[in-house]
Amino acid sequence: MSLEISRPARDMIAAGQLFHQRGWVPATGGNFSARLSSDRMLITASGWHKGELDDSAFLVADLDGAPEDRSRKASYETLLHCQVYRFDESVGSVLHTHSVANTLLSRRYESIRLAGYELLKLLPGIATHDAAVEIPVFENDQDIQRLASRVNDHMKKVAMPAYLIAGHGLYAWGSTVAQARHRVEALEFMFECELRELENKR
Amino acid sequence: MSLEISRPARDMIAAGQLFHQRGWVPATGGNFSARLSSDRMLITASGWHKGELDDSAFLVADLDGAPEDRSRKASYETLLHCQVYRFDESVGSVLHTHSVANTLLSRRYESIRLAGYELLKLLPGIATHDAAVEIPVFENDQDIQRLASRVNDHMKKVAMPAYLIAGHGLYAWGSTVAQARHRVEALEFMFECELRELENKR
Amino acid sequence: MSLEISRPARDMIAAGQLFHQRGWVPATGGNFSARLSSDRMLITASGWHKGELDDSAFLVADLDGAPEDRSRKASYETLLHCQVYRFDESVGSVLHTHSVANTLLSRRYESIRLAGYELLKLLPGIATHDAAVEIPVFENDQDIQRLASRVNDHMKKVAMPAYLIAGHGLYAWGSTVAQARHRVEALEFMFECELRELENKR
Amino acid sequence: MSLEISRPARDMIAAGQLFHQRGWVPATGGNFSARLSSDRMLITASGWHKGELDDSAFLVADLDGAPEDRSRKASYETLLHCQVYRFDESVGSVLHTHSVANTLLSRRYESIRLAGYELLKLLPGIATHDAAVEIPVFENDQDIQRLASRVNDHMKKVAMPAYLIAGHGLYAWGSTVAQARHRVEALEFMFECELRELENKR
Numbered sequence: 114m115s116l117e118i119s120r121p122a123r124d125m126i127a128a129g130q131l132f133h134q135r136g137w138v139p140a141t142g143g144n145f146s147a148r149l150s151s152d153r154m155l156i157t158a159s160g161w162h163k164g165e166l167d168d169s170a171f172l173v174a175d176l177d178g179a180p181e182d183r184s185r186k187a188s189y190e191t192l193l194h195c196q197v198y199r200f201d202e203s204v205g206s207v208l209h210t211h212s213v214a215n216t217l218l219s220r221r222y223e224s225i226r227l228a229g230y231e232l233l234k235l236l237p238g239i240a241t242h243d244a245a246v247e248i249p250v251f252e253n254d255q256d257i258q259r260l261a262s263r264v265n266d267h268m269k270k271v272a273m274p275a276y277l278i279a280g281h282g283l284y285a286w287g288s289t290v291a292q293a294r295h296r297v298e299a300l301e302f303m304f305e306c307e308l309r310e311l312e313n314k315r
Numbered sequence: 316m317s318l319e320i321s322r323p324a325r326d327m328i329a330a331g332q333l334f335h336q337r338g339w340v341p342a343t344g345g346n347f348s349a350r351l352s353s354d355r356m357l358i359t360a361s362g363w364h365k366g367e368l369d370d371s372a373f374l375v376a377d378l379d380g381a382p383e384d385r386s387r388k389a390s391y392e393t394l395l396h397c398q399v400y401r402f403d404e405s406v407g408s409v410l411h412t413h414s415v416a417n418t419l420l421s422r423r424y425e426s427i428r429l430a431g432y433e434l435l436k437l438l439p440g441i442a443t444h445d446a447a448v449e450i451p452v453f454e455n456d457q458d459i460q461r462l463a464s465r466v467n468d469h470m471k472k473v474a475m476p477a478y479l480i481a482g483h484g485l486y487a488w489g490s491t492v493a494q495a496r497h498r499v500e501a502l503e504f505m506f507e508c509e510l511r512e513l514e515n516k517r
Numbered sequence: 518m519s520l521e522i523s524r525p526a527r528d529m530i531a532a533g534q535l536f537h538q539r540g541w542v543p544a545t546g547g548n549f550s551a552r553l554s555s556d557r558m559l560i561t562a563s564g565w566h567k568g569e570l571d572d573s574a575f576l577v578a579d580l581d582g583a584p585e586d587r588s589r590k591a592s593y594e595t596l597l598h599c600q601v602y603r604f605d606e607s608v609g610s611v612l613h614t615h616s617v618a619n620t621l622l623s624r625r626y627e628s629i630r631l632a633g634y635e636l637l638k639l640l641p642g643i644a645t646h647d648a649a650v651e652i653p654v655f656e657n658d659q660d661i662q663r664l665a666s667r668v669n670d671h672m673k674k675v676a677m678p679a680y681l682i683a684g685h686g687l688y689a690w691g692s693t694v695a696q697a698r699h700r701v702e703a704l705e706f707m708f709e710c711e712l713r714e715l716e717n718k719r
Numbered sequence: 720m721s722l723e724i725s726r727p728a729r730d731m732i733a734a735g736q737l738f739h740q741r742g743w744v745p746a747t748g749g750n751f752s753a754r755l756s757s758d759r760m761l762i763t764a765s766g767w768h769k770g771e772l773d774d775s776a777f778l779v780a781d782l783d784g785a786p787e788d789r790s791r792k793a794s795y796e797t798l799l800h801c802q803v804y805r806f807d808e809s810v811g812s813v814l815h816t817h818s819v820a821n822t823l824l825s826r827r828y829e830s831i832r833l834a835g836y837e838l839l840k841l842l843p844g845i846a847t848h849d850a851a852v853e854i855p856v857f858e859n860d861q862d863i864q865r866l867a868s869r870v871n872d873h874m875k876k877v878a879m880p881a882y883l884i885a886g887h888g889l890y891a892w893g894s895t896v897a898q899a900r901h902r903v904e905a906l907e908f909m910f911e912c913e914l915r916e917l918e919n920k921r
Contacts, residue, residue, distance in 0.1 A: 136337070140500040142433070162497070182455055210350075213504065216504075217511055217512060217515070221515075229826060230860060230886050232748060233876070242887065243861070253433060255444070276431075279432055295747060295768070298746040300747040302742070309823055310919050313823070313827075336538075341706040342636060343639070344636060413635070413706075415709050418706075418710055423717075480635075482635055510717075513717055538739070541904055544838060544904040544908070616917065617908065617911050621919070657835075657848050658732075659848070682837075716919055
């Protein structure tokens, strides 16, 4: 495996093991990618358990989602990764997780407002806890192309540090796999807080 | 240990370690099996902790539950495994788990309806999240033969991707140990969601 | 370390690692022992973290709690272990855990009734899930001798498979460390169920 | 790495791994330090994940927070560590964690009262469970100097075994890293109990 690929692969393998330990990538849920260049990415292949990835679990695809090796099948949500890389060239990695907290909140709300958390500072463009962000929730859709355009249209209107798909999970990103992973950790932490707050507020 | 046996044994040992880490096989709870042929299966022996299995924890039995080595004692729920293999010859593995979520839901409801979860796609014959499945709950019974016939009678009437026994746990299956394990992960995830939803809906 | 001691020590070290992973022995909470003979036991020394035990963490004491090596200090709850060994000579190990669930239930109730759980079969003298047991809760007391006599007086009147100390934790036992550990796992599982049931029943 | 430094570094690395496994140091949350002398400390550098520390993750600073190696950047909350070391010369380690329970309680209350827990005995100056302590909650502030003085002013008036910052986390300490870590474990355990009690009391 080339050096270009082995570093992001190694970081995504480690992220998958952590997310699996947390219960955020059940079964074959979730998928991960890292940008290799202006028009290529490394992305998890279809059907792998994200807690048990190895080097052969990844494939190289262009930003239309076409694998370089046509005999391989990319994760069926590849186009959602492409959308982020194409929308923002500073994005170096996109990670999708599937936790109990993000599933329940995304089934209940059309948008999640996060305010007053120190961990907000992990999100892009936020320098203080004394801020609020809205994480939009998109309706789930098996037509990924259509879902990707809906996300894209919304991103053009409103800046977002991440988004949720109802009953399906979180998409978050960063300039590196490490930064994207830290944002996933911060967001999942705040989602768990929001869910338990809800259990208390009733 | 023959190659025929070592592969499914290895996969069940790994599944047991994962389920133990999750708290889904407390004490000696749970049991696992894999089909070896049209009329033989490999199944966990009685009394083992499912998080601490090794090759000697399994025995070969026929689909009436009789061990090939009559000196060994199969898990006392062996007949529930036999029922599934005999009912559907495409089933290659049956896994039984015992989680807090499946215990509480199975004590409370006569059937669990799962709808709107992306993970439903892991279950047999479901291609979209926009579906609903019913997981039946059977009353617990120390007479396993009688319980197995009740399950069998119900399966003849209604297709089910898995079932619960009240206060006792989940039975799920697949064509391989890996697929059965992924379905257990998906179902336990949705059960945990349902239980927390319940805590929120009150 | 003699063979007589190394086997139970090894089993208690492993039990401690599991209980720590579960969060059942926070800080220096919990303590473990195993009977060596009719009048001697191996017990955890004072002040050790139960998830980080090694061979030097144990000492030999008589059933009055006096260490053979008078320079060592036994766990300050040693007399509670002595009480169980003296009350029932079939007991080979006593394990004390300190979980969130057993702490909250023991602060709230004077006795915990467990019924309809398959895991009840792990407890002494129960052959079916269709049974109920009462786990008594004793008021906490820094005078361990007085607490031990209160437990002893109650045991003479009522059989119990285990007991709780309010805000302090669970004492459970078995003929071996393995059996005692399985009973702890079963009881902690049922306590967690009871606590979440409570959250749902409100 | 000198022996003076390698021991506390090793203990903080292990504490970080435990806290990460518990979910108490999400993303780059938390920070740890150990006193090296009357006027020097070893503290985690800025930006590290506290579950993935190695020897290079620490730097030596004086008790004004100035790194000996001016090319390095200390954790931005360094002054909160300095405040504790300067206030109490018996303190040998300060650990800051960021759990769901301490975040939710610190957002909700101005002070957390802990009473009737056996684990209270882990806290300084408490010899029995039959006691109560108040853990003060300070409003979060990105001006760490100002926050540190507010903490210092309060400490002069009221003894406290630890404190919380709203939406941000716990600061606890002890004479050694081990003792500070045990107090964190005990406090996080009691916070989780308080949070679940709250869910039950509603």
